Amino acid sequence: MAKRAVNPNTRPSKEEMEEFIRVQRLGTKTTCFFNNKGGVGKTTLVSNLAAELALSFRAKVLVVDADPQCNLTQYVLSDELTDEIYSSDNPISIYSVVRPLSLGKGYEMELPVRTSKEFGFDIIIGDPRLALQEDLLAGDWRDAKGGGMRGIRTTFVFAELVKRAKELKYDFVFFDMGPSLGAINRAVLLAMDTFVVPMAIDVFSLWAMRNIGSTVSVWQKELQTGLSLAEEPSEVAELSPQGRLAFLGYVTQQHKERTGYDQKISDETGEQVKVRRRVQAYEDIGAMFPAKVSESLGSMYASEKMNPHLGDIRHLGSLAPMSQSQHVPMISVAGTGSYTKLRKQARELYRGIALRYLENLGAA
Template sequence: MAHTRRRIKSGIPLESTDRELFERVTAQGVKASCFFNNKGGVGKTTLVANLAAELALNFNARVLVVDGDPQCNLTQYVLEEEEWLEIYKNTNPVSVFSVIRPLSLGKGYGSSLPIRQSKAFGFDLIIGDPRLALQEDLLAQDWRDAKAGGMRGIRTTFVFADVVKKAKELNYDFVFFDMGPSLGAINRSILLAMDFFVVPMAIDIFSIWAIRNIGSTVGVWQRELKTGISLSEDPSEIASSDQSRKLRFVGYVTQQHKERGGVEPDPDAVASEEGEATRKRIVQAYQDISRGFPDEVKQYLKDFYDADQIDPHLGDIRHLGSLAPRSQSQHVPMINVSGTGSYTQLRKQAREIYRGIAVRYLENVGAS
């Protein structure tokens, strides 16, 4: 596949140790990772797009990103406005829906992947589709069949595993899935097709609940699928990679809320002593929550990683103020937003943050 990448100045030269790490990890084969949290608005899409861009533009990785969220936020972010307007004017755009549609028509898996490119982000893309939501029922129904050993159900459940298999044949270094915020049937199929998952978290109590939900729910799904495969008429029809896949946890990234970081005082909150006391209590509460993350992760995700081998904390994303919306309106990654003044400083921070997360991601994937 031809790659036309915009030449960029990353601002931070790649250390030779980072380059070696990258070479070592990619030599181990293609990795499929999803970025998942059933809580909405925790920064999943922003992280997928910007981490994939960091790997593609600065490490020269070949990355395929799949927009598995019917909201299509990622697609809207990484394609130029004119481009996606043109695509979605068509009532039947070629998208992630095209991957799953043949199955619902009883035709098996599609023959090829509908791949486009995001030039500004440097990666390839399977665009999202609001019609993906219509397939939630099919996947839910076929899941019941899969658990009872039905081949049709198992095949449908592995629809995204087939996407990953095809992507691996195309020699990508990484395949990333962005997902909507739910523990529904689409996300089950995605999670069951992955080698790895990353959990983006907001610093709030609901993110702790999300960690608990993910650990227990994914564990149950894996056991149910295993039972289904063992009950199936002919397990040899199921690819051995699908039978032996082991989903592993790479780590979590925390996303800071502007008003809760305690870095910049809120002028309204410090107007009175009472306001100041309230602000301090809130900041303290959030610090307590984030201090609790490592133990929660260790307890609830212990089956998915080796706590002696890896530190699952991949990094903290501070609130980058207006850099985030500007990156959306320019349809470029945060590391390449154009602008002077305060943008110079914010862009520099973004470059440090995403380089740091990319390196930690590579370290943990390499050690798993």
């Protein structure tokens, strides 16, 4: 499929805004960004794509940090605010949503939402204590599969969160997740309409895709069995319907594979020299991606017509760490000289991904 040209202006064009408005009219869209392989750029993508939709398209976006590592929260909040919040014994966070359920108290009514001026979106901050809920959710999943109401309720915890977000009329709800196929991520995935897979171009990503496709379909079947056996069918009917969970696309990353040098003995001088790392393997695997993606995730495509490749994240040099230390999206990093060019590249990159994301949502 031909690459779409990106409007170099800061504001989206009229056509681009129309595409956004078409999707906006469809109501709240929920997407999680998931890969059980770590360090593939999930958090960076969620934050910058959400910022692009919020700042350029004026979308109302809620981002939920469901990773106990809290990297997204640290990225978005200032260092002072992070210290202030997490110095407290009981920070108000995603844990405040999950905890009441584990105590058998039912769903929390209020969403603990904060607003980030720099990123333009609302956030439910992460919590290291979420890791402690992993075992509990795993136990409850066994209960849910047998139709137990406690298990079904906790399995639907994020679906309930989404229900509240819909009442608050968010255009998009994004979930950032840790790199695992564990119980927390299962509960998140089962609550979403769509998922996007950020991946590095390597053989492990091909494995990750296969794992995601097969695991998610087993979970969906098990949940259906559990719901059909539910002890209290009337309560199940009132719980949020789970998301359809369709695959919306993948984003490839160049930032790891293209960096670095190898040592080599020079044929001419016999001395050790530094050479740029070979990218042939990268290109060979990259060429296999479209076929492998459709083989592993084809049955879950949001639309048969869509192009699942949402974009390729190039290495943006020191813009990435600078945006982390300044706690701003890449497009807003302060700096002159090379930063002017990098900012423009970041703008084009995330605008392009946003447009393909909207296009695939519109086609679904």
